[in-house]
Amino acid sequence: MENRQTTSALLIVGHGSTVNPDSSAPTLAYAAEIRRRHFFVDVACAFWKEEPSLRDARFFFDDSAIKEVYVVPNFISEGYFTQTVIPRELELGGRITNRGNGQTWKYCEPVGNDSEMTELLLKRAKEIAPEAPAGSTTLIIAAHGTDLNENSAGAAKREAEKIRKLDRYAAVLNLYMEEPPLITHWMKLTDTKNVVVVPFFISDGLHSYEDIPVMLGIAKKRSALNLSAAARDEIFRQNPYKIGNRSLYYASAIGTEPQLADIIIKQVARFDCGSEGSLPTS
Template sequence: MSIAPKPRSALLIVGHGSTQNPDSSAPYFEHAEQIRRRGLFAEVHCCFWKEEPSMREASYLFDSDEIYVVPDFISEGYFTQDVIPRELQLSGPTTVLRGKTFHYCLPVGVHPSMTDLILRRAKEVAPDADPAATTLIITGHGTGFNKNSTKAIHDQVALIAASGAGYAAVVAAFMEEAPFIADWDQLALTPNVVVVPFFISDGLHSYQDIPVLLGIETEIGPAASQREVFRHNPHSLRGKSLFYSSAIGTEPLIADVILDLIGDFDISHKITNEPVATIFPQSVEPLTSSQKLLHAIANGVHRIGEIEIGIVVSNDRLELNDQITKPTTETSDSNQRFSLCHAADVALRDANGAPGLTTYAGPGAAREIAAYAEDGTYRFLHAQRNLRRGWLLCLDTVEDLRLALDQFYPACVGLWLAQQDASLEVEHLRDKLQRQSGMYQRVRSLSNEALQELVPLTCSSAVPCARHLLWQVDADTPLLPSAASHRRGLPDDVPAAAAIPLLCREACNHWVAECLAAAKAAKSATPVSQ
């Protein structure tokens, strides 16, 4: 299905993400970029459960008043029916919130094309295996929180078994519920076994957990990208030939699936192509966030976190040898081009030819630059003060600049602009913890004293984060003085008026994970009553 352009609407792709592996979020950004290039929406962004920007920060990414939300998840289950609606504050298929209309679409994994994608992936990984002598195993996570979490996989098993694909058997298996993927050789009676992970991304599960459960690996390895696990098929294990594929969601055609789901939503809910738009007289039409950013730069803003913003003085397309200057009120043309570099590399940037700096172009490169620190550590929190040096990013428009900054410091420009116009909503820690569910609901039991102790440990020591904490324990309980609570999200070497502050409107999900660990430790330390 092809959908008509929606120039007044935006698309939000929601993913799971990971604090341990950047490949977990890679497909979501790829799907977003594919759709962005087609020019169908005014804006296209991603948000995550485990990464930044969080779902509660997502609305600060958008100017559009109408936003289509597509869960880039594999099933209708715990996350799509409980977590995402809760975090985005959605009350049904269409929700109006703070002047914006959100349309909540079905998850990617329930689309009919998933069957063909699974069969294609199975054929790619085992092209010479006779289907009649092969068992196809579709594997997923499994969870006790929502029975629908496994329904999509069971549905695919039934569809493929009835499709005439010719496999001797098609079975479902899971990591955390029966039938278990660790028992794959007992589930398959054939000499050949093909395992296709029914996940959106190749991350922690498909690189590490499942290979160990299958016996391909003997222990969980490092968290970085491990695509080698897919390059040694077949594996001779337990008397069988085992073929292991990458996750189904890495297929480029998922972008088309996302668009189909939006088209299906419009048909099902009788949504017209053009939303009812607010009409402003030409003189009072509000500025877009990119225009506000441009205005701020023209008035001297040139720093955000560890990044220096430069304006390129050139009448042509940005080139490496163009002169780069600090922003001034004389450089406010909407056709300006921009550069970004590490603040410690400004002297190299300004030298002829930018010696020692690797040049990148376009906002997509920002994610690559920001992913790892100098020592190879994955920067799952982007406000950590360990951004690597040695790069120069060239950007042709202020819109590209905004996209790049949202990769370096997710949603921070939008949070800052919202703070300026007094529309920024802060959520205190106790409110954040009280809405947690599933295995995280035990964090509600932590005392205020325990939470106060976690602030400097989580925000300063374990993962040094530069954001300004706007939240308290609750509305009546401010944070105790500490290095974390005293931060203002601003660099020390430039005036405050010259920098965009890094703001923290609520505790991140890494914080919640640390609370869970503390709650478990507290329970373990509690003596059992005799």
């Protein structure tokens, strides 16, 4: 992509967590990687639940050389955070916001909207279950879903539809933590010998370490965030889980793939290719 070293800055927005020490790690790592590539004058992160906050980020990028700031949500889907929280906290008026200091802030689509996410899902599914023939395997994309925003579940649904059309897996399901179809019902909703579950989340945290494993019946509630990092990761290392005559394979969050740094940069290029316009409404 074009080198934006002279006039453009990048703000990567993550969720962050007040209880999970690993939540912001991928976002910080992608920022460091993109910084190393010198595509932008400056690269910074901001978080909803960690520091620096989204409100703090309004005071970043003061350098007069910076004419544009690209804001890329490191979120898995368009939803409550991308459509309500981030614009409100950063005081964005739409896809393009002209600031009083002459800067233009450009609000890009979340990384989860990128077409490469489909490839990442397929790659992760194959990696954790190399011996499971796709023809006798159900792929479950496990996402959050929320009644706060009807679009939250949409990204997982869209990915499931895309993978279904490839006709590789016996079945492809999008299941959710907080709205139907529920992850808890996976046994009733699948009938293949092998089941591969990929959490459609941007970082590993309470949801991927504990909540989803409990819903799948492969772990008991155990306050996973109080465990060491190695102990938390054990849940991803015991594949396959034998449940009755089924083999269940459980992956770590999709957003921890290193290619996400490339996808973040791609959102900037996509913005300039004409995806600007008003924010989609929730």
